[in-house]
Amino acid sequence: MDVGSQVTVLYNAPHLMPFQLPIAQYFYFTGLSAGSFVISVIAVLGGKVEYKPLGRIGAILAPLCLVLAPLNLLVDMTQPLRAWHLMTYLPGYVNFKSPITYGVILLTVYPISATIYAYFVYSNNHKMSKFFAIIGIPLAIAVHGYTGFILALGKGRALWNTSLMPTLFIVSAMVSGIALMIIMAIVRNVFLMKNATAEERQKDAKLIHGLGGFLGAAIITDMFLLFNAVLVILTSSKEAFEAAHLLLWGKFSMEFIGIEIVLGSLIPLFIVYYPKTKNSFKWLTFASLLTMIGIFAMRFTVVVGGQSVPLH
Amino acid sequence: MAKELEPSRDGRKRKIRYAMLVDLRRCVGCQSCSVACKSENEVPLGKFRTWVKVIEKGRYPDVSRHFLPSFCNNCAKPICNRNCPVKATYVRDDGIVMVNMHRCIGCMYCMASCPYDVRYINPLRKIVQKCDWCAHRLDAGLLPACVETCLGRALIFGDINDPNSEISQLMSTNPVVTLKPALDTQPHVFYIGADADAMDPTKGIDIDHVHFHEPY
Numbered sequence: 001m002d003v004g005s006q007v008t009v010l011y012n013a014p015h016l017m018p019f020q021l022p023i024a025q026y027f028y029f030t031g032l033s034a035g036s037f038v039i040s041v042i043a044v045l046g047g048k049v050e051y052k053p054l055g056r057i058g059a060i061l062a063p064l065c066l067v068l069a070p071l072n073l074l075v076d077m078t079q080p081l082r083a084w085h086l087m088t089y090l091p092g093y094v095n096f097k098s099p100i101t102y103g104v105i106l107l108t109v110y111p112i113s114a115t116i117y118a119y120f121v122y123s124n125n126h127k128m129s130k131f132f133a134i135i136g137i138p139l140a141i142a143v144h145g146y147t148g149f150i151l152a153l154g155k156g157r158a159l160w161n162t163s164l165m166p167t168l169f170i171v172s173a174m175v176s177g178i179a180l181m182i183i184m185a186i187v188r189n190v191f192l193m194k195n196a197t198a199e200e201r202q203k204d205a206k207l208i209h210g211l212g213g214f215l216g217a218a219i220i221t222d223m224f225l226l227f228n229a230v231l232v233i234l235t236s237s238k239e240a241f242e243a244a245h246l247l248l249w250g251k252f253s254m255e256f257i258g259i260e261i262v263l264g265s266l267i268p269l270f271i272v273y274y275p276k277t278k279n280s281f282k283w284l285t286f287a288s289l290l291t292m293i294g295i296f297a298m299r300f301t302v303v304v305g306g307q308s309v310p311l312h
Numbered sequence: 313m314a315k316e317l318e319p320s321r322d323g324r325k326r327k328i329r330y331a332m333l334v335d336l337r338r339c340v341g342c343q344s345c346s347v348a349c350k351s352e353n354e355v356p357l358g359k360f361r362t363w364v365k366v367i368e369k370g371r372y373p374d375v376s377r378h379f380l381p382s383f384c385n386n387c388a389k390p391i392c393n394r395n396c397p398v399k400a401t402y403v404r405d406d407g408i409v410m411v412n413m414h415r416c417i418g419c420m421y422c423m424a425s426c427p428y429d430v431r432y433i434n435p436l437r438k439i440v441q442k443c444d445w446c447a448h449r450l451d452a453g454l455l456p457a458c459v460e461t462c463l464g465r466a467l468i469f470g471d472i473n474d475p476n477s478e479i480s481q482l483m484s485t486n487p488v489v490t491l492k493p494a495l496d497t498q499p500h501v502f503y504i505g506a507d508a509d510a511m512d513p514t515k516g517i518d519i520d521h522v523h524f525h526e527p528y
Contacts, residue, residue: 006369006370006371007367007368007369007509007515007516008367008368008369008516009365009366009367009515009516009517010366010367010368010377011363011364011365011366012363012365012366013360013363013365013382014429014522014523015359015423015429015430015431015432016423016432016433018420018421018423018424018433019420019424073419076419076420077417077418077419078417078418078420078433078438078439079416079417079418079438079439082398082415082416082417082418083417085398085415085417086397086398086417092399093398093399094397094398094399095394095396095397095398095399097394097395098394098395098396098397098421099395100395100397100419100421101397104397150421153391153394153395153425154395154421154424154425155391155425155427155495155497156391156424156425156426156427156428156429156495157424157425238512238514239513239514242514242519245519246519246520250519250520251519251520251521307424308519308522309513309514309519310429310513310514310517310519310522311426311427311428311429311513312365312382312428312429312430312513
């Protein structure tokens with residue numbers, strides 16, 4: 001007889017779940033920022049004239065999303081007026097071992113660098129925009145990679161405490177960033193290029209279809225990493241298995257399997273590679289929207305689902 | 313009692329390391345430690361620094377009830393201290409992990425990373441608080457409120473670096489366990505006779521219907 005199945009908890013006192021929706025939103029917006037910045041930099045460093053609009057769109061989206069992101073943190077803090085405690089940068093007052101401190105430094109440096117980069121991109125200064133692009137790439141990757149470390153160093157939560165987390169976050173940032181770029185590029189092509197010649201518009205459309213292929217590749221990488229994460233947590237520890245249970249067939253299976261995997265990954269993957277849909281703006285917009293929703297579901301399931309395994 | 317806790321009584325310099333030993337052979341699950349703690353530390357409604365988890369197991373007639381008094385483990389390698397960005401959490405020389413209420417910004421990262429779920433947000437002060445083994449009472453030469461009130465003398469508190477203390481003697485002569493030793497936080501709440509099912513957070517609950525007070 002399995003005695004374990006006969007256990008009943010009569011009394012326990014669990015505490016409030018600390019990280020909730022604002023934290024998931026924060027991760028989402030920094031991901032959008034980092035993803036669109038990296039695409040913009042690839043376009044700028046690529047150097048071709050037809051890549052230029054992509055560089056410009058990304059350069060403006062990156063600082064914009066990064067203004068929205070930390071607002072979520074301010075809302076989430078219980079002492080928002082003490083937020084300046086984080087920004088003294090003095091060793092006696094700030095703990096340099098904490099991933100949040102890495103984040104505060106990155107969230108100070110990266111928006112400044114991204115804004116200067118955007119200025120040079122818009123003033124057609126190729127030399128300086130390339131210089132700030134090269135400075136910005138490690139910053140953009142770090143600003144999203146550190147959010148992975150925030151979760152990975154949350155030692156008590158089996159779903160978070162994996163070395164895969166920073167990589168997974170960077171890749172999913174690329175996915176959502178590319179999706180946002182596609183939507184913005186399509187908006188530009190359809191509404192803002194009324195005076196352009198047909199040839200120019202066609203060139204621009206070709207570029208957007210190329211981005212669709214990029215999106216597909218990023219989704220495949222993201223799904224591969226998710227598959228690795230799930231396969232490992234299914235077999236590592238008891239808490240990890242319970243987390244896998246929540247994601248795969250438990251409380252969060254709707255968000256994880258339904259929205260993130262099927263709606264947010266498989267359907268867009270089909271759309272961006274199926275010959276009849278991959279060259280259609282309507283289908284590409286649809287695929288990008290689905291992808292963005294899917295990545296938000298991923299942030300939500302990782303943050304909230306990770307804390308839904310009881311600790312005591 | 314007060315004299316027992318004083319440092320270097322024998323004249324030699326010795327570092328104090330406080331620890332709690334829970335002798336579950338003597339615990340009756342009366343929850344008076346929870347009540348004493350709430351009264352002593354003005355813990356708000358719905359929050360607990362100390363509580364006794366109660367489980368029942370087995371099938372009639374072979375049944376039993378087990379208790380797990382829960383405190384902050386005041387770990388030797390506290391992950392909350394490592395992760396606190398503003399040094400609001402700090403470790404005293406005697407090993408107690410404290411929260412500086414004037415520095416805490418309420419980012420709740422310590423709560424998210426604590427493997428034992430012992431931290432809470434005080435809804436009145438809007439900062440994170442937790443069990444600190446009544447550090448203010450220790451400084452005044454008293455024992456923690458829960459230890460003082462425990463009617464079965466199931467809670468034994470003292471300096472594990474002092475070989476003559478009651479806790480050192482009991483720990484040397486009894487099998488003791490801690491919660492989640494694999495995480496290497498080195499918790500300093502030790503249990504004699506703790507039940508594996510009571511220590512397992514995922515046993516005896518329906519994980520799909522645990523209530524975490526989600527706002528969504």
